[in-house]
Amino acid sequence: MVSTFPNPSSVDLSRIRLAIRSLQPQLVEWRRRLHQQPELGFQEKLTAEFVSQKLQEWEIEHQTGIAHTGIVATIKGNKLSTQDSVQTRLIASLPTPQVLAIRADMDALPIQELNEVPYKSQHDGVMHACGHDGHTAIALGTAYHLQQHRQDFSGIVKIIFQPAEESPGGAKPMIEAGVLKNPDVDAIIGLHLWNNLPLGTVGVRAGALMAAVECFNCTILGKGGHGALPHQTVDSVVVAAQIVNALQTIVARNVNPIDSAVVTVGELHAGTKRNVIADTARMSATVRYFNPSLKGFFNQRVEQIIAGICQSHGASYDLEYWSLYPPVINDIKIAELVRTVAEEVVETPMGIVPECQTMAAEDMSFFLQEVPGCYFFLGSANPEKDLVYPHHHPRFDFDETALGMGVEMFVRCVEKFFSL
Structure with missing residues (x-):
């Protein structure tokens, strides 16, 4: 072209x-x-x-x-x-x-x-x-x-x-x-x-x-253990992986398709060894959108998703969410x-x-x-x-x-x- x-x-x-x-x-x-x-x-x-x-x-x-x-x-x-x-x-x-x-x-x-x-x-x-x-x-x-x-x-x-x-x-x-x-x-x-x-x-x-830019840090608190005995643990990596996937549904299914938005998890850290189930996983993400009326929406929806997935696995979480620029x-x-x-x-x-x-x-x-x-x-x-x-x-x-x-x-x- x-x-x-x-x-x-x-x-x-x-x-x-x-x-x-x-x-x-x-x-x-x-x-x-x-x-x-x-x-x-x-x-x-x-x-x-x-x-x-x-x-x-x-x-x-x-x-x-x-x-x-x-x-x-x-x-x-x-x-x-x-x-x-x-x-x-x-x-x-x-x-x-x-x-x-x-x-x-x-x-x-x-x-x-x-x-x-x-x-x-x-x-x-x-x-x-x-x-x-x-x-x-x-x-x-x-x-x-x-x-x-x-x-x-x-x-x-x-x-x-x-x-x-x-x-x-x-x-x-x-x-x-x-x-x-x-x-x-x-x-x-x-x-x-x-x-x-x-x-x-x-x-x-x-x-x-x-775009507006908002940010969040989240720590998933599970229960660690041996990689061969997952039934004795709450795997923070599995929980974090499901959260990362589920967060994409905010843009795909909760935001009007006419309104552009982005949720990007840029950091995900967990574990120290291949045969050890990590008790914690930490993620950091950025959220972007154009429509000013969406202010406050992502904060609420992100926490709903994290809380729901953590509850279903018996994990807990610590979430820090803040707005940087409109x-x-x-x-x-x-x-x-x-x-x-x-x-x-x-x-x-x-x-x-x-x-x-x-x-x-x-x-x-x-x-x-x-x-x-x-x-x-x-x-x-x-x-x-x-x-x-x-x-x-x-x-x-x-x-x-x-x-x-x-x-x-x-x-x-x-x-x-x-x-x-």
């Missing part, structure tokens, strides 16, 4: 304005410096220092130390409408300017990098394997361009540099610290470099984009704004990918619960350069041409949002 996506080598970079194209070498330099110094969640001290240093250099007002290592920069536009004059603005009581937030995450992953590149991670066992170094560079480039072109927009832009997206989640602590207040944010946008899409594409849709739900109007901007930046119609949902999760969802907004994917894979490894892979890397495209997307979104 012939791909309908643009060939990365044919991407039309003339759609990126000259000022942003000239910024591309700095974007690459910043990204590579960040890539060499990856830091885990709430430990992004070097990253935050670098971001703050650049913002100070550009005389951009900003706050540091929010939720440990988070930063919020504020840039005020000074574009006058055709109805305004300087005198009018000085003497009249004008409406409070609108505020648009842009969010970028900064943290890395506990992965040993296998890429042999000049900008390889210098921190053993830690790697930017999800593109957050690129997100931070794009946000910096956006801040720089907006500060230099404040005459092109009339509102206030808050750029949120967020820690700990991967774990345990920095969005909620930043919200609790008041990053959406003073001045109050009216809408928010964010992007994710996405190696599931090729360079030159943008994945954007209204409604659910990414689903990423894009606002219809802001998603449409992003889509129209994407049409100006990438080739259409093949460059716009509306069906781009994924069961991966993102704590951008907490921001979107507070204010309307849109999170979108920016294609970053390039098979011609062997830049196709998936996110969280030790050889993950992306086509850095996407950095300038990301800045262009954000800048145009700012200009269009304040012109509505």
